Amino acid sequence: MSRILIVDDEKPVLRVLRRLLEEEGYRCSVASSVHQAKNLLAKNNFELLLTDIIMPDESGIDLLRHPARNYPDVGLIVVSIVGDESVMQDALDVGLYGYIVKPFEPNQVRVCVENAFRRRKLEIDNRRYRSNLEKQVEERTAALQANLAKLTETEAKLRKTNQEIESIISAISSVLIGLNSDDKIIHWNKVAEETFGLEEDSVMGKVLSDCDISWEWEEIKKAIHKCRETRETLRLDDVAYQRMDGKKGLLGISLNPIFTDNNGNPGILFLAADITERRILEEQLAQAQKLEAIGQLAAGIAHEINTPTQYVGDNLRFLGDAFSDILELMKKYEELLQRVKKDNSVSEKINEIEELADELDFQTLIEEIPKAIEEGLEGISRVTEIVRATKEFSHPNMKEKVPIDINHALENTITVARNEWKYVAEIETDFDTDLPLVPCIPGEINQAIINLIVNAVHSISDIVGEGSGGKGKITIRTSKVGQWCEIVIRDTGCGIPEELRDRIFEPFFTTKEVGRGTGQGLAIVHRVIVEKHGGRIHFESEVGKGTSFFIKIPLEVN
Numbered sequence: 001m002s003r004i005l006i007v008d009d010e011k012p013v014l015r016v017l018r019r020l021l022e023e024e025g026y027r028c029s030v031a032s033s034v035h036q037a038k039n040l041l042a043k044n045n046f047e048l049l050l051t052d053i054i055m056p057d058e059s060g061i062d063l064l065r066h067p068a069r070n071y072p073d074v075g076l077i078v079v080s081i082v083g084d085e086s087v088m089q090d091a092l093d094v095g096l097y098g099y100i101v102k103p104f105e106p107n108q109v110r111v112c113v114e115n116a117f118r119r120r121k122l123e124i125d126n127r128r129y130r131s132n133l134e135k136q137v138e139e140r141t142a143a144l145q146a147n148l149a150k151l152t153e154t155e156a157k158l159r160k161t162n163q164e165i166e167s168i169i170s171a172i173s174s175v176l177i178g179l180n181s182d183d184k185i186i187h188w189n190k191v192a193e194e195t196f197g198l199e200e201d202s203v204m205g206k207v208l209s210d211c212d213i214s215w216e217w218e219e220i221k222k223a224i225h226k227c228r229e230t231r232e233t234l235r236l237d238d239v240a241y242q243r244m245d246g247k248k249g250l251l252g253i254s255l256n257p258i259f260t261d262n263n264g265n266p267g268i269l270f271l272a273a274d275i276t277e278r279r280i281l282e283e284q285l286a287q288a289q290k291l292e293a294i295g296q297l298a299a300g301i302a303h304e305i306n307t308p309t310q311y312v313g314d315n316l317r318f319l320g321d322a323f324s325d326i327l328e329l330m331k332k333y334e335e336l337l338q339r340v341k342k343d344n345s346v347s348e349k350i351n352e353i354e355e356l357a358d359e360l361d362f363q364t365l366i367e368e369i370p371k372a373i374e375e376g377l378e379g380i381s382r383v384t385e386i387v388r389a390t391k392e393f394s395h396p397n398m399k400e401k402v403p404i405d406i407n408h409a410l411e412n413t414i415t416v417a418r419n420e421w422k423y424v425a426e427i428e429t430d431f432d433t434d435l436p437l438v439p440c441i442p443g444e445i446n447q448a449i450i451n452l453i454v455n456a457v458h459s460i461s462d463i464v465g466e467g468s469g470g471k472g473k474i475t476i477r478t479s480k481v482g483q484w485c486e487i488v489i490r491d492t493g494c495g496i497p498e499e500l501r502d503r504i505f506e507p508f509f510t511t512k513e514v515g516r517g518t519g520q521g522l523a524i525v526h527r528v529i530v531e532k533h534g535g536r537i538h539f540e541s542e543v544g545k546g547t548s549f550f551i552k553i554p555l556e557v558n
């Protein structure tokens, strides 16, 4: 129930108002002085205050100001006679809801009180609404500020991460180029600047093909295309380019797709390094290995040459002696001729000649001399053959592929390595005589074959050496298989144990004692056949029975 405080110093007015309002259903309290009214206001929750202005103790205006200041929810109505204008103004200034002029009509009071309640409710709602609104604004502002703080923190973290990524990227010692999906350059590091002599600012946003770089662009273009298509990392080796010192250099490039979204064209991350020096070192290493192999063979070759040289020498010495003997005999014949011309006493001379011919074993000389000449010539042709094969075997400076007769090359290699195998194995060849010429770098292929033959010999000698007696067998077969030339080298050696099969092509993997092997042989074979010739290599092996190495070299250079 709504509570009203009525204040008036005239008791009859109080009574009339109280009755009137209580009849309307309001609960009323009354006070006849300002002092009493203030006390009641302090102890009760009133909703409406009806007061006279002219009071005996304090002014009604003061009373009006008191709730306006302390109890803002109390509505104010003045019930008074019309006062002077300044009093009216003061009364209005505190925010009156109504002014009932004495003497009043009851209806006037009812209407005024009723309106006051409505206005009070509106104002309270309004105030509540406003304070709600303010609270909301405050809360939102606080939330916003918290978000802002978080954002600032995140931004700082992001900046830090960015800086870290930047410093990691700038620590990469390779050329690093980023291309977006339109092939435009979005990253160009310091090494790229130094390698190609192009400043970052001058290339950013440009298409890579528009940059002034002297390199094998067609090959790179193809690789970019393929990398986009397959969405896989791709490696390009030995891409020629012009170095800043004007010399020709080689780049090893890896192209990696960058996915910014799932479906679009991927960007490309280019990582490139100058591998010129590495290639030179590899070349030198290969050359050193070859020299070592030839060094190893040299003793054998010397030995091979020694035998024919020995009997060529023996035969020449014999021919020399024989010739001086014959010369002596010829002198006697000459004397005989002169005697015959002068007189007829020749019988004495004939006897002398016959004796000498007997003494010199002329008949044997006549038979032996042609044989000695023949043997000497055969020896010389063997020396010539070995020298020729050795020369052809090494091909020291040939770096390019040329079409070669593989069968002939294998024959040479077998000849050169004869001393390596002849005590341990027989070599049987089964060559396809219709084999077309095969594009090869001859020196390198020969070296690969010799490495395989030496391995076969070693594996046979491991068995033969164990006292089984006799020799092993190495079979070398060639044939044309599709668009490949296949060379099979089979040995009847010890075989390769299962657990080593994955490792034999590793550089420096060896099961041999120091001095017999360094573990480079098959690594070089692999490099020569697979990397340099685009070929294939595999093997089949059975422990205790032997091993076959299968090599395939493409017949067409691609």
Ligand SMILES: Nc1ncnc2c1ncn2[C@@H]1O[C@H](COP(=O)(O)OP(=O)(O)OP(=O)(O)O)[C@@H](O)[C@H]1O
Pocket: 451, 455, 456, 459, 491, 493, 494, 495, 496, 504, 505, 509, 510, 511, 512, 516, 517, 518, 519, 520, 521, 522, 523, 547
């Ligand atoms: N034909 C073979 N039969 C049995 N084992 C083999 C044969 N070929 C290679 N191997 C094994 O593979 C290993 C590696 O061979 P690889 O030719 O690379 O090195 P290596 O012969 O030990 O030394 P290098 O060839 O450098 O003098 C050998 O040590 C050997 O154990």
Ligand SMILES: [Mg+2]
Pocket: 451, 454, 455, 517, 520, 521, 522
């Ligand atoms: Mg070897």
